[in-house]
Amino acid sequence: MKNLLKIHRSSGMHWVGDGFAVRSVFDYNGLGQHLSPFLLLDYGAPREFTPTKGRRGVGSHPHRGFETVTIAYQGEVSHRDSSGGGGTIKPGDVQWMTAAGGIVHEEFHSEEFSRKGGVMQMAQLWVNLPARDKMSRPRYQPLTKENIPVANLPEGAGTVRVIAGSFGENVKGPALTFTPINLWDVNLRAGKSAELPFPDGHTSTFLVLKGEIETGGKTASEGDLVIFERAGSDAIVAAKSDAHLLVMDGKPIDEPIVGHGPFVMNTVDEIEQAFMDFHAGKMGVIK
Numbered sequence: 391m392k393n394l395l396k397i398h399r400s401s402g403m404h405w406v407g408d409g410f411a412v413r414s415v416f417d418y419n420g421l422g423q424h425l426s427p428f429l430l431l432d433y434g435a436p437r438e439f440t441p442t443k444g445r446r447g448v449g450s451h452p453h454r455g456f457e458t459v460t461i462a463y464q465g466e467v468s469h470r471d472s473s474g475g476g477g478t479i480k481p482g483d484v485q486w487m488t489a490a491g492g493i494v495h496e497e498f499h500s501e502e503f504s505r506k507g508g509v510m511q512m513a514q515l516w517v518n519l520p521a522r523d524k525m526s527r528p529r530y531q532p533l534t535k536e537n538i539p540v541a542n543l544p545e546g547a548g549t550v551r552v553i554a555g556s557f558g559e560n561v562k563g564p565a566l567t568f569t570p571i572n573l574w575d576v577n578l579r580a581g582k583s584a585e586l587p588f589p590d591g592h593t594s595t596f597l598v599l600k601g602e603i604e605t606g607g608k609t610a611s612e613g614d615l616v617i618f619e620r621a622g623s624d625a626i627v628a629a630k631s632d633a634h635l636l637v638m639d640g641k642p643i644d645e646p647i648v649g650h651g652p653f654v655m656n657t658v659d660e661i662e663q664a665f666m667d668f669h670a671g672k673m674g675v676i677k
């Protein structure tokens with residue numbers, strides 16, 4: 391079993407553009423230095439938006455050196471990027487965008503969601519790339535709800551949607567990743583418990599999106615990030631109420647992390663180069 395390392399309670403929220411009110415659960419300048427390959431997690435808890443004729447969100451901006459994984463739980467996020475990728479992420483869908491060598495994109499509420507209004511609940515996870523892949527070609531994986539398999543936990547304890555990696559022997563997620571990653575969207579029923587099959591040596595952590603859980607003798611609730619030690623395999627989580635968890639597990643990338651704004655590289659020189667390349671238009675434009 392993996393021992394519980396700590397429970398991180400984040401506080402406060404900030405706006406990304408005018409569309410996403412998010413809690414910064416961790417980022418690459420702080421805790422993200424210790425959660426490799428995961429760099430940053432922003433979580434937008436359920437929030438009601440009134441109908442508008444405009445579109446809320448964040449306009450054209452670049453990324454280089456990593457991947458952004460956008461998960462829509464409620465509401466719809468539309469995206470366009472300089473590699474020609476684009477689409478609408480609907481409830482249950484996940485967009486796995488590899489910025490790698492450089493991409494420019496925009497992220498807005500969908501037109502339909504903007505017009506009708508409603509509840510938005512989403513998360514965006516930044517996944518680091520190993521140095522050898524940081525300058526590779528951008529890639530865009532739209533993973534729709536229908537293509538994300540669901541594993542049933544034993545004894546009716548709940549369900550696991552496998553976005554990346556695998557859960558158990560037979561259930562494999564659709565996302566292509568550069569390093570070994572398991573990304574699970576877990577629902578646990580009140581009073582039930584589940585064993586999460588974390589590999590030895592991996593960074594293993596989860597964010598509680600809803601409910602209250604117990605693990606390693608400690609209790610965690612909505613907004614808490616539960617972090618396990620890398621040594622050991624598997625962890626047992628018990629739900630005190632119906633719980634919803636975003637579980638992140640991955641093999642650490644043992645390389646320096648130097649980030650500034652939308653770029654995460656290995657050295658300060660590479661960050662300066664990223665700003666120069668972006669300003670020279672080398673990361674492209676949205677057509």
Ligand code: MN
Binds near residue numbers: 451453458495497
């Ligand atoms: Mn972005």
